[in-house]
Amino acid sequence: MSATAPITQDVMTLPRKLPEGPINLVGLTRAQLRETLIAHGTPEKQAKMRTGQIWQWIYEKGVRSFDEMTNLAKAYRADLAEKFVVEVPEVVSKQVSDDGTRKYLVKIAGGHEVEVVYIPETDRGTLCISSQVGCTLTCSFCHTGTQKLVRNLTAGEIIGQVMVARDDLGEWPEIGAPKNETRLLSNIVLMGMGEPLYNFDAVRDAMKIAMDPEGISLSRRRITLSTSGVVPEIAKTAEEIGCMLAISFHATTNEVRDKLVPINKKWNIEALLDALRAYPKASNSERITFEYVMLKGVNDSDEDARRLIQLIKGIPAKINLIPFNEWPGAPYQRSDWKRIKAFANIIYHAGYASPIRTPRGEDIMAACGQLKSATERARKSRAQIAAEAGLNG
Incomplete structure (x- = not known):
């Protein structure tokens, strides 16, 4: 390399500063939890058993x-309490809609806030969770898109949203009580703030934690990841997560989709x-x-509907129409x-299912595309938003 050649470095490869103080166990995979326990003094021979015990306390019982x-020795519990914490995001506010929808504003590390929405229905309870603070995509119809990306959420901050909702719903089992299979929170959708595939790992x-049978134990078919179309990560979603896939499509020509979904x-x-035709x-x-x-x-003409049918030909699909x-x-x-x-x-x-989604939580700005905390809301005029969306030219 010449003396004048520029030096570039991917910031993601830079060594991270180790966290100060106790380590939060929420969000660690089973393998990471085991490694962390060993690194902090748990004998290797006991690590698998201890991992299983702690895992069940955190994710099955909500402790x-x-x-x-109580199935851990008193001295070991004291040792754990010195080195670790079990922490979830802090609920800053909760609003309940006339239709029963609940919107939580939760605070994460750094004082940032994200929104989480619980939607009760007769046959299910769906939790809409966020994957980023803000969003990079600036989709012109989406309220979250008017807020710039701040950072990705950690795995702990993502699964922590599920745990916060279960706290509020009183869904953790009572210690010693018979198991109740009725689920208030039965489904997860990654349709909140952010683009999940830009925070893949x-x-x-x-989601692996959410699906683990010795914890929250949700079926992979009850988890839906919604992407605006990060093509290189789509196959990985099937291979490494295995959940259901939803696509924010919204247009039948590139000209219109360029404006709606940049x-x-x-x-x-x-x-x-x-990529979808090849989806495993x-x-x-x-x-x-x-x-x-x-x-x-x-995007709502009969011609659009007919074009949509032609475009998705050969893909097993259903179309969710969202007012x-x-x-x-x-x-x-x-x-x-x-x-x-x-x-x-x-x-x-x-020949395609075409349910029309019932708008929910509109009175508390909890409906699809509206997630954005008032505390961080950019004060933009209609003209500014339209200009940024490329709708004025």
């Missing part, structure tokens, strides 16, 4: 204090659909969900109900 882990580790300029509709888990029993927000006069949830300053309007029904009928008669 946060080592004193309550942390999302994968958190990541389309990097990986266009054709590249995205090629796509089958009649594990269909890919295409999310399609209905925007008046933008646009208007937010202050939004540059779009919701499609008329009659127009949404006409669009849905064209999809349905082509």
